[in-house]
Amino acid sequence: MRYAIYDTVAGIPKHKPLSLTERVDPSSTALLVIDAKASVTTGSAEQDNDTSLMPTMLERLRTLIASARAENILTIFVQSAHDPATPVIATSGRAGTEMAGVELVPGLEPDGRPSEIVVTKLQYGAFWGTEIDLVLRSNGIKTVICAGTVTEASVNSNARSAFFRGYFVVTAVDCCASFSALRHKRALDALRPFGVFVASNEIIDAWGNAPLTPRGWESEPKASRVLATLEERVAVEHTALVLINLQNDFCSEVGPNEHRRTAMIRQSLPRIASLLAWARQAQAKVFHVRSEFGMQTGGPAMQYDPLNQVCRPGSRGAEFAEAIVPDPSEIIITKHRDSAFADTELELLLRSNGIRTVLLAGMTTNCAIESTARDASARDFYVVVAEDCVATPDGDADLHWCSLRSLRLCCALVKPAQTIAAAWAIPQTRMGQ
């Protein structure tokens, strides 16, 4: 099978069903309490809302939160911004019932304990424009439990987004409600493909039966998750070699480089080919990222301007350089901005396959390599730059060296290809010491 190495993560088939106990494991589960605000009990002046579902739901939610507290489970209170004139909502012209009034239900607000945090959203969905994903990924969270109001709006949007980002989603089905039984039922029907529904008492029971383990947000497990050495970081099961811009326009002496001295680029190409061969031998995952700057995708910055004639779609300059031929099992990603993360599927691929370290090689050091390295560390991947496998035209050699120094300071290990390959050769048994 072409993509067989992608069927499993850490040896486990991706489609393996989880038991409830595994799914809501307290060490890697977060509870999202969404818009549990006082106004849900009174409804809104704007519409004849039916609030009859709310009291029972709030009672169950209170019990679930109490249990999460007893179990020391990370709990995120997702609330809407207070300002009713928030421009996002003004723009949309649809403030809707649930945006009005944000005071939390008494007893359902965070009480300052270290396992709780408030995230303020400006919209139904909190997975764009807030730090909710950063909090989840920073605390070893694999499962998100969704609870709160209202089922068809914020609960539904956030359950969908969490699911798309790769979290297992559990909807605490009796801890959500809407302003009518029909809306609630329809919202649950629509939510069914996005994770599973579990009643709060079953979640609480599963927590009670779980062995007592440190929680992912606590400092000890956080410290133990740190990959300290180069060997640990580039272990093949969680490392992706990301090759960038190995296209004629960046690597050959025709096109934009025609009148430039390119000794550094030429010397780097055989080393990149070796690194790729070693990565294949070690069975690391390999992603080839290519640039395309065309009419459809132009932007205000100069290098995205299609008139620049660099990597025009369909051109010879946009083709992969001869020295580097992607294998059919390797993934090709097309980017239209400098960083390989900008508006591409790269992060989705890395997260879907348990990748923790991004190993970078390609062109050019101070542009796409540095932008991608910065973006990777911002997304909490370890970054290793293969220092002799990145280059600039010779005239920018000073920028190449300064860029590597900045990366060393701000976000990456910078190591020669042979050192990285040596790290791949060490026996598995010595990893993690």
Place this chain on the structure above:
Amino acid sequence: MLNSQQLTERVTPASTALVVVDLQNEFCDPNGLCAKSGDDISAIGPIVKNVIRLIEQARRAGVFIIYVQSSYDSPYLSAPLAEGRYSRRGAAGMCFEGSFGHQFVPGISPAAADNEAVLVKHRYSAFEGTRLDLLLRANGIKTLVMTGATTEMCVESTLRDGFIRNYRIILVADCVAAFLPDRDVASRELVARLFGDVVSLSDLVHAWSPFASADRSRSNQRLHERLAATDTYPPQQTALLLVDIQNDFCHEGGAVATNGATINAIKAAIPRIRALLGWARERRLKVIHAKTENNHLTWNVGAPCLSASTSDGGSVSCISAAESSPRGEIANDLGNLCNSGTWGAQLIDNLAPEPEEELVIKRRHSAFTDTSLELQLRTAGIRSVIIAGFMTHGAIDSTVRDASSRDFRVTLAEDCVAAEDRHADLHAASLKSLRSHFAHVIPSSAVVGLSHSIDAAAR
């Protein structure tokens, strides 16, 4: 309900995209996986004919058309997605690249034109991990006309994500369908209530008919016009973004200086930043203060810290840059910079935000990483950002690159950014890289001088 004039304005071809979701054999053909695993596809066929008619009208009017194509090969599957798919269909993958199921149904034939694009997606939402937002930005799109299948799954997931990114949503009732008719109805009613407007095929055909003879090359010119216009943004489209002007970075008693760095260049920049801020306030630009603040729940591999184990122990770094040393030692670096609630994390004196100015708390080097910054800028209609603050080769460099890749026009006030004195060369190299690729790098006196042209543009 929209009247026909409102609809015509909302779907004006120059700023509207027709989005056709997942009209692939896998979902629509009797031999596709959905029909074979028991889904009732009978409602899909009739709407395909309507979508084809709408595409023809969109082409005549020069509307941008995006054909969304699902592809669920195993590299792109997350465990939760694979698990759910497997339990329902007995197969984790579908729409395999190159397969019959992956192909569009007959009649859905993207043209090789600058205003048509095929967008491959790997989640139900076409915004998740794709270039959709980039395509919309690059082509000046403000309104999404949503069609395809299935209504409550991929169409609704996509339009929910479009809505939170401030796109106007138009759902075409007779151009969407689901396997279960009641789900289709419920989704359409929900969209009408919360996310946008629900119209019919004939409403749109009518709205686009005045444009039916549009010269299609017009759309190619749009990009050039937009690019040419980027030098003169009026004040209401310009923001000043101040980054990391906090005690830990700029004060002799802060973490950077007490770790042994001299910070004369940083201190020298502060009066100039203050003057720039004064100018921005006078001109009533939108002002945003971004500051780093971390706590035990936000620390992770990329969180800024002072790492003893990098090549330069007193500099701002993160765990990802920490050289091989014991795990505990590296983990100790977390939390030694700009901790929530500390004096070091506070903005320096005399640079506090005014009540109407925005404060963005960031957890990583870039002010865009997992913050509300982009949402706030887009919502306020900002297209041009002036940036100042610290450190040039650290947070500033990351923030400028992110702003540029999100298609904001960036101006960097070069005498209002700085780094530790020992990194004067990195400061200079960073400015050189940013100048040649990402930003207009000019002295603050020139930024202030720009206000003349800004004012002229406003008149």
